[in-house]
Amino acid sequence: MTSLHNLPTPAAIVDIAQMQRNIDRMQARMDGLGVRLRPHVKTTKCLPVVRAQQAAGAQGITVSTLKEAEQFFAAGITDILYAVGIVPDKLEQVLALRRRGCDLKLITDNAQVAQAVGRFGRDHGHALEVWIEIDCDGHRSGVPPESTTLLEVGRALAEGGSVLGGVMTHAGSSYDLDDPVALEALAEQERAACVRAAERLRAAGFDCPVVSVGSTPTALSARALPGVTEVRAGVYVFFDLVMANVGVCRPQDIALSVLTTVIGHQPAKGWAIVDAGWMAMSRDRGTQRQRTDYGYGQACMPDGVLLDGYVLSGANQEHGILSRAGAPDPDIVTRLPVGTRLRILPNHACATGAQFPRYEALDAAGASVAWERFSGW
Amino acid sequence: MTSLHNLPTPAAIVDIAQMQRNIDRMQARMDGLGVRLRPHVKTTKCLPVVRAQQAAGAQGITVSTLKEAEQFFAAGITDILYAVGIVPDKLEQVLALRRRGCDLKLITDNAQVAQAVGRFGRDHGHALEVWIEIDCDGHRSGVPPESTTLLEVGRALAEGGSVLGGVMTHAGSSYDLDDPVALEALAEQERAACVRAAERLRAAGFDCPVVSVGSTPTALSARALPGVTEVRAGVYVFFDLVMANVGVCRPQDIALSVLTTVIGHQPAKGWAIVDAGWMAMSRDRGTQRQRTDYGYGQACMPDGVLLDGYVLSGANQEHGILSRAGAPDPDIVTRLPVGTRLRILPNHACATGAQFPRYEALDAAGASVAWERFSGW
Numbered sequence: 140m141t142s143l144h145n146l147p148t149p150a151a152i153v154d155i156a157q158m159q160r161n162i163d164r165m166q167a168r169m170d171g172l173g174v175r176l177r178p179h180v181k182t183t184k185c186l187p188v189v190r191a192q193q194a195a196g197a198q199g200i201t202v203s204t205l206k207e208a209e210q211f212f213a214a215g216i217t218d219i220l221y222a223v224g225i226v227p228d229k230l231e232q233v234l235a236l237r238r239r240g241c242d243l244k245l246i247t248d249n250a251q252v253a254q255a256v257g258r259f260g261r262d263h264g265h266a267l268e269v270w271i272e273i274d275c276d277g278h279r280s281g282v283p284p285e286s287t288t289l290l291e292v293g294r295a296l297a298e299g300g301s302v303l304g305g306v307m308t309h310a311g312s313s314y315d316l317d318d319p320v321a322l323e324a325l326a327e328q329e330r331a332a333c334v335r336a337a338e339r340l341r342a343a344g345f346d347c348p349v350v351s352v353g354s355t356p357t358a359l360s361a362r363a364l365p366g367v368t369e370v371r372a373g374v375y376v377f378f379d380l381v382m383a384n385v386g387v388c389r390p391q392d393i394a395l396s397v398l399t400t401v402i403g404h405q406p407a408k409g410w411a412i413v414d415a416g417w418m419a420m421s422r423d424r425g426t427q428r429q430r431t432d433y434g435y436g437q438a439c440m441p442d443g444v445l446l447d448g449y450v451l452s453g454a455n456q457e458h459g460i461l462s463r464a465g466a467p468d469p470d471i472v473t474r475l476p477v478g479t480r481l482r483i484l485p486n487h488a489c490a491t492g493a494q495f496p497r498y499e500a501l502d503a504a505g506a507s508v509a510w511e512r513f514s515g516w
Numbered sequence: 517m518t519s520l521h522n523l524p525t526p527a528a529i530v531d532i533a534q535m536q537r538n539i540d541r542m543q544a545r546m547d548g549l550g551v552r553l554r555p556h557v558k559t560t561k562c563l564p565v566v567r568a569q570q571a572a573g574a575q576g577i578t579v580s581t582l583k584e585a586e587q588f589f590a591a592g593i594t595d596i597l598y599a600v601g602i603v604p605d606k607l608e609q610v611l612a613l614r615r616r617g618c619d620l621k622l623i624t625d626n627a628q629v630a631q632a633v634g635r636f637g638r639d640h641g642h643a644l645e646v647w648i649e650i651d652c653d654g655h656r657s658g659v660p661p662e663s664t665t666l667l668e669v670g671r672a673l674a675e676g677g678s679v680l681g682g683v684m685t686h687a688g689s690s691y692d693l694d695d696p697v698a699l700e701a702l703a704e705q706e707r708a709a710c711v712r713a714a715e716r717l718r719a720a721g722f723d724c725p726v727v728s729v730g731s732t733p734t735a736l737s738a739r740a741l742p743g744v745t746e747v748r749a750g751v752y753v754f755f756d757l758v759m760a761n762v763g764v765c766r767p768q769d770i771a772l773s774v775l776t777t778v779i780g781h782q783p784a785k786g787w788a789i790v791d792a793g794w795m796a797m798s799r800d801r802g803t804q805r806q807r808t809d810y811g812y813g814q815a816c817m818p819d820g821v822l823l824d825g826y827v828l829s830g831a832n833q834e835h836g837i838l839s840r841a842g843a844p845d846p847d848i849v850t851r852l853p854v855g856t857r858l859r860i861l862p863n864h865a866c867a868t869g870a871q872f873p874r875y876e877a878l879d880a881a882g883a884s885v886a887w888e889r890f891s892g893w
Contacts, residue, residue, distance in 0.1 A: 147605075147606075147609075147893060148605070148893075149893060150893075181833055181834070186553065203795075210554075223834050224789065225779075225793070226778075226854060228525070228777060232553075247780075249781075249854055251853075251854060263765055274782075278791065279832060279835055280789050311832065343775065400603050400605060402600065402602075402603050403624075403626050403629075403657050404626075405657070412656065412657050415802075417867065418580075418870060421799055422798055422799035422801070422864075422867055424801070453656075455688065456866060457558070457580040457582055457600050458600065458657065460656065476628075478604060487799075489833060493795060494891075496891065512716065515873040
């Protein structure tokens with residue numbers, strides 16, 4: 140039986156039971172708020188995970204690349220939102236997917252792109268569905284809900300013969316918060332901005348059936364979502380140390396970890412050297428400016444018990460430096476001898492998962508099975 | 517013809533002519549210093565690149581994972597140094613490679629591991645070759661050259677029946693420097709520490725034929741290398757912005773870039789949004805504490821001309837935020853309209869390359885051919 144004791148290291152471990160608890164928690168919350176859940180599958184790019192999300196009640200998926208759309212459509216999922224602004228160069232691939240039966244929706248925040256999508260659709264006799272991206276917090280893309288651009292984009296879509304399917308926004312700045320009151324306020328800001336954009340479009344005579352919002356922190360902090368039809372969230376399926384610092388999970392809720400082996404020490408410095416460097420953990424230092432800086436990750440014993448204060452304080456490509464924050468551990472050699480196996484909780488589950496070609500999914504009996512994941516574009 | 521104008525974005529572009537100039541520069545330097553060059557292939561994990569290094573005169577390779585050893589041995593390369601401290605759990609895979617004819621060398625800095633390697637070799641009737649890792653600058657692993665541990669490890673290897681093949685060190689702290697005088701001094705420190713360790717082992721009666729040192733910055737800064745038999749270096753093959761800040765290359769020497777497309781703007785902020793986020797660039801922020809902070813990368817036009825001051829100031833998974841450092845560009849929308857293609861120079865070529873399943877190698881005529889690279893363990 141393959142298990143934590145004989146898997147080659149480093150390996151990306153998924154605790155299936157914990158993942159299921161995370162899925163159930165989010166789905167129950169969305170059911171309670173009366174909205175559909177459209178998980179963002181960029182976190183895992185892994186079919187067994189997405190199947191578990193669908194089985195729990197999710198409806199449709201969100202993707203960040205057309206490769207994700209291709210792969211999940213090939214697995215039978217048709218209701219797909221491509222949530223990165225479309226450019227004309229990518230329309231041929233979009234059209235091919237739609238002609239094969241994929242109900243692929245696009246987004247834009249740009250009137251010229253909206254016109255180009257319309258032209259492309261007319262040239263090919265196929266109306267494409269586009270949602271308008273709304274900026275609710277200034278963190279990245281989108282048009283402000285009160286802007287004239289919003290109506291220009293709506294008009295360009297409608298006049299071009301495209302289907303204006305809805306509006307969508309993502310309060311990415313929620314990752315910078317760590318206070319429940321501020322999170323609830325941002326969730327309301329996200330909701331209000333997106334609903335307002337939909338109301339303005341409708342008042343101008345356009346259809347706007349979908350109102351789509353979401354990020355893991357706001358999804359778990361919203362008190363009510365009137366006017367919203369669906370929520371998108373990704374990282375909740377595994378959670379990570381960034382989310383623990385934001386305050387929407389505990390470290391023990393994290394379902395993804397990197398299995399590693401102690402390969403040496405620097406006793407005078409209190410260092411154990413492990414075979415999980417940044418190639419395994421990723422270079423993500425998302426907790427650097429948060430409440431607790433976990434370096435490149437928080438160490439646990441193989442059974443998941445936290446090694447309080449022991450973090451990956453440094454990382455080279457295939458080397459991690461494990462040390463105790465504050466006072467170096469003078470007994471590191473005897474506490475964690477060469478060959479000791481540890482699990483490292485990641486700062487950012489999306490980034491760490493992307494370093495691996497597969498997850499090793501661990502069932503309640505401790506047996507592991509390989510769950511393939513894909514990467515690239 | 518596939519070229520910069522029609523490749524799907526994001527894509528990892530290798531400028532073949534520039535790569536060859538980088539290879540030739542390092543090889544000529546090593547030839548002049550009278551030492552062998554053993555390139556570290558963890559940077560590229562790509563056979564056409566390694567073939568070009570071998571064709572220029574490199575002898576043997578350095579790897580950071582046993583998967584790299586497997587893959588390059590399958591391609592016919594037999595002289596391989598696995599430059600991460602060995603642990604007993606990995607010896608079965610090592611033995612299988614050696615029995616198939618791979619001249620795989622291991623490293624350790626630990627007497628107990630040395631004993632375990634000896635036991636394993638005796639149990640299987642096969643003497644393994646091990647080099648002792650030396651700590652020359654305190655940055656990571658290795659035994660100090662003046663330590664008693666050095667001789668204990670040597671004795672454990674010799675008494676255990678292993679082959680003590682040599683000593684090796686890596687002045688990883690060279691990445692923190694940016695002054696030619698300090699770099700030359702560190703190169704001498706690296707050399708002296710490793711040569712001293714070899715001398716102490718020989719004085720104690722042990723063979724120690726190989727003295728192996730190296731990092732790209734010290735390899736390009738050493739004035740002379742008496743006593744050294746070989747140098748290891750990896751990132752020089754492509755170079756990157758970290759190396760430009762260290763001062764051992766210019767930005768225009770960088771042979772790797774990420775091709776990206778402008779997908780939108782935030783005009784009031786002077787932002788262009790591009791489809792190269794951290795999934796393409798990696799999360800590496802290696803220039804953050806250097807002389808020039810390039811954010812997630814330096815923008816160039818497709819012909820390689822630098823867009824001075826324009827960097828990826830932010831990155832989400834599939835979104836990059838391109839902006840001008842200092843004063844926001846009020847003309848960003850007309851300067852870089854939606855659909856514009858750009859190339860982004862990476863902070864860290866090893867990390868950025870690892871995000872892609874292949875490089876698109878560009879010849880002098882502008883045609884691209886796919887060079888596969890592998891990942892994982």
